[in-house]
Amino acid sequence: MKAVIQYFYSLFDRKFAPTAFKVALIIGTLLFVINHGWALLNGQMNSGRWISAGLTYVVPYMVSTHGQYISRARMSKKC
Secondary structure, X not given: OHHXXXXXHHOOOOOOHXXXXXXXXXXXXXXXXXXXXXXXXXXXXXXXXXXXXXXXXXXXXXXXXXXXXXXHXXXXXXX
16 A cells, blocks of 8 residues: 555656656657547547546556656665
8 A cells, every 4th residue: 555655656756757747748649649639630539538538648657656656666775
């Protein structure tokens, strides 16, 4: 449980945020276009799709932060 709480705090860590934000912007946009681009162009975006579109950006942010968190944790154990 301690690791989950530490990971939650790392989501807002200023050391991880710039990289995670860039990853979320690039990967999220790519996934948005793949998954929702056609619906957006055809005016078929409903509230469910917009929620899904938001998660399209949140998930890469969380994954990037997790990778940075794990990497930093492993490096601190080696020292």
